[in-house]
Amino acid sequence: MSALLLILFLILEFLFLGFLGMAVEFIDRKLYARMQNRIGPPWFQPFADFVKLVAKEDIIPEEANPMMFKLMPVLALTAVFTAFLHIPLWDSTPLISFNGSVIVIVYLLTIPTLTFFLGGWHSTSLFSMIGAVRTLTQLFAYEVPLLLSVLAPAILAHTWSIEEMSEFYSKNPLFALTNAIGSIVAMIALQGKLERVPFDMPEAETEIVGGTFTEYSGRLLAMFRLAIDMETVVGASLIVAVFLPFGLHSGPLIGFVLYLAKILLVILLLALLRTVTARLRIEQMVVFCWKYLAPAALVQIIISLTLNWIIK
Amino acid sequence: MSWLAKLVTWARIKSPWIIHFNSGACNACDIEIVASLTPRFDIERFGILLKGTPRHADVLVCSGPVTRQIKDRLIRIYEQMPEPKFVVAVGTCSCSGGVFNGCYNVMGGIDTVIPVSAYIPGCPASPAAIIDGVAKLLGSLQGKKPDEKAEIEAIVKKPLEAETSTNG
Numbered sequence: 360m361s362a363l364l365l366i367l368f369l370i371l372e373f374l375f376l377g378f379l380g381m382a383v384e385f386i387d388r389k390l391y392a393r394m395q396n397r398i399g400p401p402w403f404q405p406f407a408d409f410v411k412l413v414a415k416e417d418i419i420p421e422e423a424n425p426m427m428f429k430l431m432p433v434l435a436l437t438a439v440f441t442a443f444l445h446i447p448l449w450d451s452t453p454l455i456s457f458n459g460s461v462i463v464i465v466y467l468l469t470i471p472t473l474t475f476f477l478g479g480w481h482s483t484s485l486f487s488m489i490g491a492v493r494t495l496t497q498l499f500a501y502e503v504p505l506l507l508s509v510l511a512p513a514i515l516a517h518t519w520s521i522e523e524m525s526e527f528y529s530k531n532p533l534f535a536l537t538n539a540i541g542s543i544v545a546m547i548a549l550q551g552k553l554e555r556v557p558f559d560m561p562e563a564e565t566e567i568v569g570g571t572f573t574e575y576s577g578r579l580l581a582m583f584r585l586a587i588d589m590e591t592v593v594g595a596s597l598i599v600a601v602f603l604p605f606g607l608h609s610g611p612l613i614g615f616v617l618y619l620a621k622i623l624l625v626i627l628l629l630a631l632l633r634t635v636t637a638r639l640r641i642e643q644m645v646v647f648c649w650k651y652l653a654p655a656a657l658v659q660i661i662i663s664l665t666l667n668w669i670i671k
Numbered sequence: 672m673s674w675l676a677k678l679v680t681w682a683r684i685k686s687p688w689i690i691h692f693n694s695g696a697c698n699a700c701d702i703e704i705v706a707s708l709t710p711r712f713d714i715e716r717f718g719i720l721l722k723g724t725p726r727h728a729d730v731l732v733c734s735g736p737v738t739r740q741i742k743d744r745l746i747r748i749y750e751q752m753p754e755p756k757f758v759v760a761v762g763t764c765s766c767s768g769g770v771f772n773g774c775y776n777v778m779g780g781i782d783t784v785i786p787v788s789a790y791i792p793g794c795p796a797s798p799a800a801i802i803d804g805v806a807k808l809l810g811s812l813q814g815k816k817p818d819e820k821a822e823i824e825a826i827v828k829k830p831l832e833a834e835t836s837t838n839g
């Protein structure tokens with residue numbers, strides 16, 4: 360019985376995450392359009408896109424490996440959803456919590472990128488292979504700054520569990536302000552992880568057709584798109600939980616509204632970044648990440664270590 | 672129609688992704704198609720997105736007559752698109768061959784090679800006419816008559832009127 364309940368709960372949670380993902384995609388597209396002085400899509404657009412794609416024909420290229428080709432979108436969805444279960448929403452307690460959950464979340468968020476790579480690679484189209492290689496190159500650029508920037512708050516809080524981290528920062532909100540550099544680094548790295556402008560080289564439509572997803576169509580593409588939407592939510596929630604843990608003990612309702620407001624803030628910043636920049640070249644991105652982002656994250660770690668030493 | 676079929680038709684009308692293919696146009700039609708993709712006309716209002724790959728697209732927007740050289744590529748692009756798919760012929764040339772009709776290197780209109788769902792004449796067809804044609808194509812999905820537009824008309828109308836009045 361309890362197993363049934365758990366499954367039901369997980370399905371509900373999955374639907375919730377899917378809904379949130381589509382809402383976030385709409386908000387992002389609308390903000391993008393408004394900033395470009397356009398009207399933008401109607402509110403049901405992501406849902407209409409999803410239904411249309413699900414109802415379309417699935418084409419699997421003759422050369423492709425059908426197993427891998429079909430498995431990758433499912434894996435991407437699974438990994439993102441699993442990461443979501445580790446992130447606290449309205450208070451500081453996530454569904455699954457243990458010491459080390461921060462690292463687990465960051466690594467679970469790496470899996471979608473790997474599935475993009477494998478999916479693109481196994482579709483054996485030239486364009487998707489170029490996209491896949493770029494995806495992997497990007498991974499090496501933004502992954503380290505992201506991990507380092509999440510590391511710094513953990514050092515200050517003396518814990519690897521995201522629950523205890525949020526707990527620590529909601530008790531000492533002033534300490535959260537010292538992580539400002541880290542939060543900016545994490546935000547830019549997240550933009551890279553989500554493969555959005557200026558880091559959208561893997562999908563660059565004007566040069567390599569559709570990038571990693573060139574050969575994907577119908578249901579499989581819908582799953583990938585949903586996975587990216589969900590990843591946006593999960594990434595934003597991670598940033599919110601690590602860098603903005605304010606007002607966590609004000610009851611589920613206010614807490615939830617606060618959570619949505621904070622996610623909205625992160626999405627707004629990401630959309631702003633997408634609007635004001637243009638696509639970089641792949642080597643420009645790697646240089647940017649290693650020359651500026653990674654050192655900035657290191658500075659954040661030094662700040663945290665110094666603070667640690669002062670309070671002790 | 673069951674509610675599921677209705678939902679799918681609704682989604683198809685609300686989210687037509689297009690791919691643009693030049694099958695031998697003189698480029699003026701292409702410029703007009705590109706112009707209709709700009710923020711000034713903002714076709715993302717109707718859910719229309721330009722896609723780079725035929726695998727993602729629902730509507731193949733062709734411009735120009737089919738030259739003998741491009742014929743095989745056009746068929747190949749068409750066959751790479753997943754069902755259900757539609758073809759829109761933009762410009763007089765792609766409707767009938769236009770001024771190039773009878774040339775030694777030209778097959779004729781798009782429909783000599785692949786089935787076409789909507790014809791948009793004009794030399795070149797203006798962005799307003801292109802959007803209008805796509806709206807009519809989507810209307811035919813709802814089972815409307817050829818000269819009736821889809822229900823997105825209500826949103827289409829206002830900006831387009833502003834468009835014609837400012838352009839004179």
Ligand code: SF4
Nearest residue numbers: 697699762763764794
């Ligand atoms: S219809 Fe006119 S503008 Fe368009 S391709 Fe033909 S000649 Fe050029």
